[in-house]
Amino acid sequence: MIKVYGVIGDTPALNLILNHKSHVGYSCCWYCHIIGTHIGGKRQYYYDENVSLRSAADFEADSRRAESLGKSVNGRHGTSILKKVVDIPLPDSIVADYLHTTLLGHAKAVCVYLYKQYMRPQERIHFNKKIRAQRFPHFFNRKIRTFEEPYLKATEIRNMFLFCILPMIREILHVDLVAHLALFVLGIRKRLHLMELNNKSSCAKLLHGRPEFGNRTADIANKLLTIYYRDHETFYVGLQNFVLHIHSHFADLYKKHGSLCNINTFSQEDLMGVVSKLKHGANHWADQLVFYLNIDFALNNEVNHTEPTVLIRTPKGVFDNTLMPNELCQVVSSFTPENAFSHVYIHI
Structure with missing residues (x-):
């Protein structure tokens, strides 16, 4: 017997298969009832600690009501084709894709924003020199590139965001701005895999972030991301979008699905590239x-x-x-x- 655990993908693909409202619309979150605000031609989802979560019963009821009325109800356009496929009811079986949500989504947007809005021309030149001079061990497989170049790869953003961005900008940008970004970097690093060298077998392995604080590691990571989300408007304008909001649900996602949020996302993209x-x-x-x-x-x-x-x-x-x-x-x-x-x- 084949069991279907859930569905994972980027936001447009998930909205399509879930029959859900687009990520630039009101009530577009799959996990909660946040509505959003239209400001400056963009849909912004500001931090709200009192937002109510969607239950499986709510998700099903809104889907049926939207199906019968022929219009959107709380972000639902109707019943999803996955209703009779997945063995775990929606929305609990929806897994946010870390590669698109974090790396190609918010992390890339934040890094480019810092580069273009906060750095002066001479500081950009100095920053680009640091990037070009940076060296990595052979098992990183990809170098980092400047933010002026188009089509940055997810692995390039990962290497820059998790390992390079903080030490490179600490002498360029204000300490408060760097400290705020550090909340996001450290919160993500607590949840994601790190590349280490196994001395016993002399082969590179992908290991999950070590729980340095025991059972409190997930809670500490969630607090870091929550504070980052709460104070985000102080340093950035127009970046309180849906991919940032998804990070507020990472704690629940990792408790439910573990490493499925970040494991296999890169290999799936490689598979799509090979097939294409x-x-x-x-x-x-x-x-x-x-x-x-x-x-x-x-x-x-x-x-x-x-x-x-x-x-x-x-x-x-x-x-x-x-x-x-x-x-x-x-x-x-x-x-x-x-x-x-x-x-x-x-x-x-």
Whole structure:
């Protein structure tokens, strides 16, 4: 029996599949009844500690009422196609995507705002020199780029936001502004994975943030993000948008779903990028994807007699084998690198 846990994605995709109001409209939050305010041509969602949360019963009732009336009710346009698919009732099965919400959403907007609104031209030149001179260990896989360049990648923003932004701007911007940004950076770092080097096996691992404060770690992270959200209007204008508001629900999301909010988001984007390269033209996409993925699977499903090693081969496609360390192969006795993908198949 197949169980469907929930749904995760960026905001436009979630609104579409949930049959919910757009993220620039009133009452657009999936988790609470915040309405929002229209200021300066933008919808702003200011901090409100008394906002009521949506329950599964409220979500279902609003969906049915919107379906019968033919108009929006508390942000709901009608019943979602996921109603009979997910095993956990909505909105508890909705998982906010950290990659789009935090990195490509609010963190990128804040960094660009600081760069353009608070830094003088000479300070920008000095800041750009620091960025170009910054070096990372080899397992970071991507350098950081200046905020003047277009199409910044999520990994570039992650490396800048989590590791570089605070020490680079502390001598440029006012201490109050830097301290306020530190609330956001530290609050996110408490919830997200950190890259560490495992000396025992000499391989890089993605580890979840260590609970330095025990069971109070999640509560402390939530307090940091709450204070940041509450005082956000003091330093920024027009950035109290929906992606900032979603961070006020991160505490509940991580208690319900754990690391699902941030694990696998990057790999899903990589998968979409790989698949998008397999389509050509504007017609018969499904046939093209099946054709090329079957070729990729056939080429990578050959029996590999190479001894297990600690080296991880760089992936080149969807079904590339990964040579696992001996320690990991011993976790499940039936698992070996030779038969890792012997039961994988594509069905569209």
